[in-house]
Amino acid sequence: MLTFTPTGAALGSICTGLAGLTTATEADLEEIQAHLRSDLLVVLRGMNQSTITDFRDFARRFGELNQYYRPGQWNDPSAPEVLIFSNLPHYGNLAGSGPLDWHSNNSYCQRVAQYALLYGVRTPAPERGGATKFADLQAAYEALDSQVKELIDGLEVLRSVKKTIYKYSDLKEAAGDPIPSGIGPLVRQNERTGRRTLYDVGATVWVHILGMSVDDSERLRKQLFEHATQPRFRYDHRWQQGDLIIWDNVSTLHGRDGFDAAETRLCWELDIKDEVATVRPLHSEFGEKV
Ligand SMILES: [Fe+2]
Numbered sequence: 001m002l003t004f005t006p007t008g009a010a011l012g013s014i015c016t017g018l019a020g021l022t023t024a025t026e027a028d029l030e031e032i033q034a035h036l037r038s039d040l041l042v043v044l045r046g047m048n049q050s051t052i053t054d055f056r057d058f059a060r061r062f063g064e065l066n067q068y069y070r071p072g073q074w075n076d077p078s079a080p081e082v083l084i085f086s087n088l089p090h091y092g093n094l095a096g097s098g099p100l101d102w103h104s105n106n107s108y109c110q111r112v113a114q115y116a117l118l119y120g121v122r123t124p125a126p127e128r129g130g131a132t133k134f135a136d137l138q139a140a141y142e143a144l145d146s147q148v149k150e151l152i153d154g155l156e157v158l159r160s161v162k163k164t165i166y167k168y169s170d171l172k173e174a175a176g177d178p179i180p181s182g183i184g185p186l187v188r189q190n191e192r193t194g195r196r197t198l199y200d201v202g203a204t205v206w207v208h209i210l211g212m213s214v215d216d217s218e219r220l221r222k223q224l225f226e227h228a229t230q231p232r233f234r235y236d237h238r239w240q241q242g243d244l245i246i247w248d249n250v251s252t253l254h255g256r257d258g259f260d261a262a263e264t265r266l267c268w269e270l271d272i273k274d275e276v277a278t279v280r281p282l283h284s285e286f287g288e289k290v
Contacts, residue, residue, distance in 0.1 A: 002028060004035050004042070009235035011136040011252070012041035021050050021058040021244070029061055032246065036115070037193050041134055041235065041247040048242030050119065052079040052268055055244070059117045059270040062246070066106055066113055066271040085118075086266040095256070097265070102135070102229065102255035104200035105271045108159040108180045110279045113249040113271035114192070122266040123239035129259030132237045133229075137198040138251045140228035141187060152198075152224070155186040157217075158207040158282065159200065183210065184279035190250045191276070197251040201225045228253065250274065 004013040013035050018024060021044075035042050050058075056079040059065060065081050074084050074092045084091040105113040124130045141149070160181035186209065188199045200206070201224045209217035236257075237245060247254065249271065259265060 002031050004031075004039075006039070007041075007043075007235050007237075010139065010231075010233045011039055011134060012043065012235045012237070012247075013039045014043045014045055016045050018044055018047070021047055021054045024058065024061075033062075036246060036248050040136055040138070040193075040252055041245060043237065044244040044246070045240065046242050047119065047244045050242075050244070052076055052082055055079070055117070055119050055268050056081050056270065059272065062115050062117070063272040063275070066109065066111075066273050081270065083269045084266070085269055086264075087261070088264065088266060091266070095265075097130075097259050097261040097263070099258040100256040101202060101204050102133070102225070102253045103202040103204040104253055105249050106273075107184065107200035108161050108182045108205050108279065109273075110182060110277040110281055111273040111275075112184070112279060114274040115246055115272040116249045116254075117244065117246050117270045117272070119244045119268045120239045120241065120266075121268060122264050123241065123243075124259045124263035124265055126238035128263050129257050130239065130263070130265055131257045132239070132245065133255045133257065134235045134237065134247060135229045135253045136233045136235075136251065137201070137228055137253060138190065138193065138195045140224075140230075140233045141196055141198045143233075144227070149187075152220070153187050155212075156183050156210045157186050157200075158183050158210060159205040159279075160207050160282075161205060181207075181282045182279035183282055188250070188278060190248070192248065193251060195251070198224060198228055199250065200253065201228055202253055202255070225253075 002015055002017045004015050006013050032042055074094045085095045087097045105116045190197050208214045
């Protein structure tokens with residue numbers, strides 16, 4: 001029997017009682033998904049014995065996997081769909097040990113990630129850093145003044161991976177051809193939760209709001225971002241070995257604190273595609289007027 005205990009923060013619950021990923025029943029999956037709708041995030045605790053193929057096969061039960069860019073050095077041949085986030089040279093040192101800026105996964109893809117899954121194979125002790133931080137964008141939207149809601153409802157944002165590539169020079173080859181860029185909503189409906197939500201107000205792939213200058217749209221983005229990442233909308237996850245986090249990626253932002261570089265951190269990550277396309281592709285140069 002599964003037990004779900006609220007994290008005590010703004011979102012999320014901790015699920016205990018799941019024996020393992022390979023033995024999860026349809027009823028277990030339904031319960032987990034019900035808690036994703038109400039809590040936006042579920043931590044499956046104690047999944048220590050999972051293999052990378054167990055993780056991939058479990059993730060597939062939530063929907064279609066996003067396969068955008070999986071270069072060889074960031075994966076394992078036994079499950080090349082899984083992106084390996086680690087500070088290990090053997091796995092390409094994708095994320096190093098520094099902080100990772102707030103974002104929502106795949107917000108530049110036509111079908112963004114509806115869920116994301118992250119499994120901690122090896123994570124530093126909490127006092128060594130490396131917490132994964134989450135913010136509830138539904139609650140943040142609902143708490144906005146009605147004038148702000150009126151101003152932002154219906155606005156569209158150009159988001160591009162190219163912005164990330166400029167920032168992290170070691171990701172240059174991640175561009176692919178064409179570089180994914182897309183125009184999507186600033187506020188959207190989350191069909192699973194039935195609620196409206198802000199959507200990816202992080203800076204990582206944000207270029208600008210259509211019809212607004214880069215400076216004006218950045219000012220508005222920052223205002224929304226600072227509002228949404230206040231402690232009252234947050235949950236900071238301090239990892240235990242064997243935690244698997246599943247979150248609703250449409251209605252949340254996430255980021256990571258840096259950690260002691262002497263520590264090893266190894267995580268497996270997968271994104272589940274949204275059922276519908278909410279982003280129009282734009283294969284043009286970064287900064288081009290649209
Ligand atoms: Fe992410």
